[in-house]
Amino acid sequence: MSDATSADWGDGFTARRALAKSISAIESGGPEALEIEQRALQQPAAAHVLGITGPPGAGKSSLISALLPHALDHYGAVAILAVDPSSSLTGGALLGDRVRMDYRHFDQKVFFRSMASRGYQGGIAAATRASVNVLDAAGWPLVIIETLGIGQVELDVMELADRVAVVLNPGWGDSFQANKAGLTEQGDAFVLNKADRPGLENAKILLEQSLQCLPAATPPRVFTTIATDDEGIPELWQSLADLMQEAPKIRQSRRRCEAVREGAKTQLLRDFEAFLASPEAARSESAAPEGAADLLQQFYREQN
Amino acid sequence: MTYTARFSVIGVRQFNVKGSDVVKPKRILMAKTGLDGHWRGPTIVARALRDAGFEVIMIGMATTAEIVAAAIDEDVDLVGLNIGGHIDVALRAVDAVQSAAPDMPIFAGGTIPPHACKQLEAKGLEVFPPGSMLTDIVDSANRLTGLSTAQ
Amino acid sequence: MRPKDPQDTVQACSDIPLKSYYTAEDIPDSHAERVNVAPGEAPYHRGFHPSGYRSKPWRIFQLSGFGKPEDENERIKFLLKNGETGFIMEHDRNTADHCYNVDHPEVLARREDVGLTGAVMQSVRDTAICLDGLPMDTSFGHAGGAVVQHAPFALAAYWAVAKKRGYDLSKLAGTGQSDFNLTYLGCVTKQQIPTDAGLRFNGDIIEFCTEHLPRWVPVSIAGYNGADTGLTPDQELGSLFANAVEYLDEIKLRGRIPLEVAARGCGGVSFRASIKIFEEACKMRAARLMWSDLLKQRYGINDERVANLRIHCVTAGSKMAYQQPMNNLVRGALMAVSAVLGGVQSLGVSGYDEALSIPSEHAHQMSVRIQQILMEETGLTDVTDPLGGSYYVETLTAQLVEKAWAFFEEILARGGYLACLDSGWLHAKAEENQHKEFMQTESGEANIVGVTMAHDDSSPFEIDGFIGSDDAFDVALERLKEVKRTRHEKGAKTALKDLERVCRGSDNIMPVMMDCLEAEATLGEVGDVYREVFGDWRTPIQC
Numbered sequence: 001m002s003d004a005t006s007a008d009w010g011d012g013f014t015a016r017r018a019l020a021k022s023i024s025a026i027e028s029g030g031p032e033a034l035e036i037e038q039r040a041l042q043q044p045a046a047a048h049v050l051g052i053t054g055p056p057g058a059g060k061s062s063l064i065s066a067l068l069p070h071a072l073d074h075y076g077a078v079a080i081l082a083v084d085p086s087s088s089l090t091g092g093a094l095l096g097d098r099v100r101m102d103y104r105h106f107d108q109k110v111f112f113r114s115m116a117s118r119g120y121q122g123g124i125a126a127a128t129r130a131s132v133n134v135l136d137a138a139g140w141p142l143v144i145i146e147t148l149g150i151g152q153v154e155l156d157v158m159e160l161a162d163r164v165a166v167v168l169n170p171g172w173g174d175s176f177q178a179n180k181a182g183l184t185e186q187g188d189a190f191v192l193n194k195a196d197r198p199g200l201e202n203a204k205i206l207l208e209q210s211l212q213c214l215p216a217a218t219p220p221r222v223f224t225t226i227a228t229d230d231e232g233i234p235e236l237w238q239s240l241a242d243l244m245q246e247a248p249k250i251r252q253s254r255r256r257c258e259a260v261r262e263g264a265k266t267q268l269l270r271d272f273e274a275f276l277a278s279p280e281a282a283r284s285e286s287a288a289p290e291g292a293a294d295l296l297q298q299f300y301r302e303q304n
Numbered sequence: 305m306t307y308t309a310r311f312s313v314i315g316v317r318q319f320n321v322k323g324s325d326v327v328k329p330k331r332i333l334m335a336k337t338g339l340d341g342h343w344r345g346p347t348i349v350a351r352a353l354r355d356a357g358f359e360v361i362m363i364g365m366a367t368t369a370e371i372v373a374a375a376i377d378e379d380v381d382l383v384g385l386n387i388g389g390h391i392d393v394a395l396r397a398v399d400a401v402q403s404a405a406p407d408m409p410i411f412a413g414g415t416i417p418p419h420a421c422k423q424l425e426a427k428g429l430e431v432f433p434p435g436s437m438l439t440d441i442v443d444s445a446n447r448l449t450g451l452s453t454a455q
Numbered sequence: 456m457r458p459k460d461p462q463d464t465v466q467a468c469s470d471i472p473l474k475s476y477y478t479a480e481d482i483p484d485s486h487a488e489r490v491n492v493a494p495g496e497a498p499y500h501r502g503f504h505p506s507g508y509r510s511k512p513w514r515i516f517q518l519s520g521f522g523k524p525e526d527e528n529e530r531i532k533f534l535l536k537n538g539e540t541g542f543i544m545e546h547d548r549n550t551a552d553h554c555y556n557v558d559h560p561e562v563l564a565r566r567e568d569v570g571l572t573g574a575v576m577q578s579v580r581d582t583a584i585c586l587d588g589l590p591m592d593t594s595f596g597h598a599g600g601a602v603v604q605h606a607p608f609a610l611a612a613y614w615a616v617a618k619k620r621g622y623d624l625s626k627l628a629g630t631g632q633s634d635f636n637l638t639y640l641g642c643v644t645k646q647q648i649p650t651d652a653g654l655r656f657n658g659d660i661i662e663f664c665t666e667h668l669p670r671w672v673p674v675s676i677a678g679y680n681g682a683d684t685g686l687t688p689d690q691e692l693g694s695l696f697a698n699a700v701e702y703l704d705e706i707k708l709r710g711r712i713p714l715e716v717a718a719r720g721c722g723g724v725s726f727r728a729s730i731k732i733f734e735e736a737c738k739m740r741a742a743r744l745m746w747s748d749l750l751k752q753r754y755g756i757n758d759e760r761v762a763n764l765r766i767h768c769v770t771a772g773s774k775m776a777y778q779q780p781m782n783n784l785v786r787g788a789l790m791a792v793s794a795v796l797g798g799v800q801s802l803g804v805s806g807y808d809e810a811l812s813i814p815s816e817h818a819h820q821m822s823v824r825i826q827q828i829l830m831e832e833t834g835l836t837d838v839t840d841p842l843g844g845s846y847y848v849e850t851l852t853a854q855l856v857e858k859a860w861a862f863f864e865e866i867l868a869r870g871g872y873l874a875c876l877d878s879g880w881l882h883a884k885a886e887e888n889q890h891k892e893f894m895q896t897e898s899g900e901a902n903i904v905g906v907t908m909a910h911d912d913s914s915p916f917e918i919d920g921f922i923g924s925d926d927a928f929d930v931a932l933e934r935l936k937e938v939k940r941t942r943h944e945k946g947a948k949t950a951l952k953d954l955e956r957v958c959r960g961s962d963n964i965m966p967v968m969m970d971c972l973e974a975e976a977t978l979g980e981v982g983d984v985y986r987e988v989f990g991d992w993r994t995p996i997q998c
């Protein structure tokens with residue numbers, strides 16, 4: 001086992017570096033990543049997870065920065081995972097979410113990690129879920145996830161977070177006409193940030209109308225904020241904190257089940273590949289899927 | 305000079321559960337030690353590094369404590385310092401990073417007069433004063449993060 | 456650089472294709488008549504005075520200062536003794552540009568940096584030390600305050616010292632700049648007031664000067680700062696006039712002073728003089744033409760004295776190389792030539808050690824000497840607008856005007872110059888140009904002597920960065936304590952309260968700023984009021 005897998009993620013500076021290294025190992029993927037997450041799952045789930053999603057430039061990072069002092073008051077410590085896109089051409093990325101943070105609130109009680117999507121298509125990174133589980137196991141009571149900018153397929157954060165806030169700006173209706181429906185189904189709370197920009201009233205009416213159409217008994221609330229001036233932030237936080245308290249346990253267990261399922265799946269795959277490389281497989285002539293499945297069953301029978 | 309060609313050598317590195325044969329993109333921190341706002345240098349260098357396949361974490365003007373905290377949390381493979389002010393401020397940041405993470409390499413650029421270059425080099429940094437070629441900076445990043453061993 | 460094949464296209468920096476020679480046919484029809492205009496005639500691209508430099512040489516005007524106020528004072532005196540004909544006060548960027556005192560945590564974290572690029576002046580006492588013995592009454596003084604949020608403080612400090620010395624403010628000549636390009640586009644500060652608050656400051660300064668300091672240039676838009684951040688010459692022009700429109704529209708909206716007076720106040724600007732000699736000279740000619748057209752067409756101002764655009768030029772710092780710094784003496788001289796061919800009124804030449812540090816005494820002296828040589832020995836000053844009538848120069852001037860107006864219109868269509876700062880649109884333009892320029896040198900398409908070619912250097916001179924003084928921080932901290940201990944505390948606090956009240960309302964900020972300075976309120980205290988009332992600008996860039 002490497003440092004990253006056996007690491008003590010508890011309090012203190014060394015632990016912090018170990019935690020960061022564990023997340024790197026998760027990002028690298030492979031057996032070590034699985035091992036780390038499985039170890040994390042041995043701890044009971046305790047963290048609250050808040051997702052912040054919305055189009056690029058809506059002010060997600062700025063909002064997190066503004067919410068941070070409130071979140072710290074409430075939870076005592078906060079971890080943030082901020083996802084930005086990787087270039088599909090070079091694999092490189094510019095991760096700029098930290099620049100929006102007000103470092104005056106940063107100290108040992110804030111853990112901030114920038115994450116590149118590395119080709120993963122769900123608005124987060126492939127490593128995000130496992131990182132959340134590790135942060136949870138390490139005792140971080142609140143994890144905030146900033147997604148990379150919403151598109152139609154970026155629903156993964158809903159699987160991960162206990163609550164999701166969707167951030168939009170005045171004028172959002174112009175640019176998001178097409179996927180309005182998909183968008184409005186995502187949020188537990190809606191934030192019209194940049195309320196200092198023209199078009200606020202229209203945007204609000206439009207949004208509330210769309211939300212009325214949802215099947216839910218009480219449609220999610222709409223907040224207006226100016227993240228950069230702290231306007232509307234205390235109210236937003238209060239409501240988010242309440243929502244988190246009442247969050248259905250289902251999401252929490254989903255994020256863990258998913259981890260277990262993926263662990264199992266990967267384990268099976270790996271076994272199978274080992275099997276394919278084995279003399280038994282070499283003996284076989286069948287390459288068709290059914291044949292392969294048969295072979296795997298046979299392999300397991302032989303193992304036991 | 306074959307700028308693009310050199311960049312594309314690194315190619316696409318994607319996350320892969322199998323994990324065995326993929327190269328993990330290396331992560332670089334880009335910070336400004338001074339309270340000056342010259343952003344062209346760090347921006348153009350960050351862009352070149354991104355185009356070469358690196359993940360570059362921008363933190364702008366940061367104090368020593370902020371630089372160290374970011375380097376640790378982000379678990380970067382390399383720390384990049386843009387130095388626009390007095391060298392003693394930068395040296396303090398270098399010392400702090402080196403004591404918090406002795407294995408983390410550092411490289412630097414910006415307005416660094418010759419006497420200051422020597423001080424940084426004495427601490428093991430690779431230094432790129434004005435006029436440095438981006439290809440050389442990318443080469444250095446590859447070398448310092450262990451992606452290439454070419455000198 | 457020579458193209459590989461003579462038939463290859465060669466582009467001007469403004470993305471205008473250049474022919475290998477020009478004839479009368481090339482001059483656009485729109486410009487053909489203007490070619491025959493004489494200097495002193497509208498639209499003034501050929502200059503405002505038929506006798507040009509024969510009657511009035513340009514002002515030798517060098518950015519200067521570092522360390523303690525007395526260090527800066529000494530350097531300014533040195534430059535004046537060497538032939539400078541105006542003087543510029545440079546303020547410390549850690550404190551001044553951010554309106555912090557030296558005991559602010561962000562400054563404490565970088566204490567050695569304090570004073571590296573300008574003197575620390577936290578109260579009127581410091582400004583008085585810096586100005587000790589300087590010819591404020593007879594010389595054109597630049598009070599510092601290049602940064603918008605710092606300008607009211609710096610100006611009030613300068614004027615308070617002048618008043619105390621018994622000078623008549625209404626006779627005082629000078630400027631304070633207060634330029635948006637510097638810190639909203641060029642060097643974005645850690646913290647500064649939002650652009651709308653900045654526009655209000657500049658409006659207030661223009662109005663205040665109109666009433667009390669008619670000879671003062673209240674604000675001075677620095678195209679230089681946009682250009683050296685990456686804007687091309689046409690973009691430098693277009694954005695500068697889009698910026699001027701913000702000021703003039705604001706003054707018009709307020710309706711308190713005649714627009715002509717405000718326009719005259721806005722007509723002292725600065726441009727970058729870069730290394731492409733003809734394009735840069737054309738830019739200065741284009742600027743005068745555009746200003747006179749803008750005033751006429753948008754504001755109906757035909758007054759000749761108002762249309763007189765006064766241009767200060769600084770040679771492009773970014774063309775000064777770190778490698779083989781002696782080459783920069785040549786570059787400085789050539790860039791200065793482009794400015795003089797363009798007929799500018801004021802000039803600063805960057806030091807040969809530009810890429811290493813702020814100028815050493817010798818580098819500074821050489822910047823003055825270059826200008827003196829051009830003025831005294833070369834015959835450049837003999838004839839007004841010597842390039843006038845050249846097929847090439849007239850064509851390029853006209854093409855620049857056209858491209859610059861297109862850029863101007865694009866900015867206005869995007870909500871105006873300030874909106875384009877807020878959104879980061881101008882930054883993206885600058886960055887894109889930068890990137891392109893870099894790719895050209897990286898690929899070998901463009902060369903820089905001593906950097907990408909001709910690497911051997913047999914210069915016997917060893918040059919290192921200049922470091923002015925090592926006690927600027929300690930002395931500033933002492934003086935800060937001292938002024939707080941010995942000033943009339945109640946007076947200072949009252950003035951600051953008044954300042955806060957005015958900031959929250961809409962009265963002119965300058966009278967109460969004068970009270971603050973005279974009551975010895977400090978820079979950081981004034982900054983605290985701003986931060987409380989105006990909050991922080993939302994920086995659109997990620998660095």
Ligand code: B12
Nearest residue numbers: 341342343344345384413414434436641642772773809812
């Ligand atoms: C252009 C410029 C500006 C532009 C802004 C450009 C911008 N947005 O970045 C403008 C005109 C606005 C400006 C303003 C000022 N400037 Co200025 N500026 C310059 C100039 C001329 C060029 C800098 C530049 O952009 N070069 C191009 C970039 C790409 O090069 P670079 O930053 O050197 O980066 C290269 C390398 O250094 C390296 N590199 C850089 N960073 C990093 C990081 C890493 C990790 C690595 C590996 C490599 C690396 O790679 C790059 C490619 O080769 C320099 C002098 C010079 N010739 O260098 C002065 C200079 C930096 N400025 C200076 C000063 C003093 C100022 C002002 C204070 C002046 C004033 N009062 O008006 C203000 C700043 C106000 C503030 N609040 O900060 C001084 C700094 C002195 C010092 N540190 O001792 C200099 C040296 C000029 C001088 N001699 O006085 N400036």
Ligand SMILES: Nc1nc2c(ncn2[C@@H]2O[C@H](COP(=O)(O)OP(=O)(O)O)[C@@H](O)[C@H]2O)c(=O)[nH]1
Nearest residue numbers: 056057058059060061062194226227228993995
């Ligand atoms: N006018 C205005 N600008 C804002 C507001 N919130 C954020 N911004 C700015 O919008 C830009 C993008 O913000 P950022 O937080 O990085 O957005 P993200 O991409 O969603 O994370 C930045 O320049 C912010 O300063 C706001 O409430 N009003």
Ligand SMILES: [Mg+2]
Nearest residue numbers: 060061097146
């Ligand atoms: Mg963001």
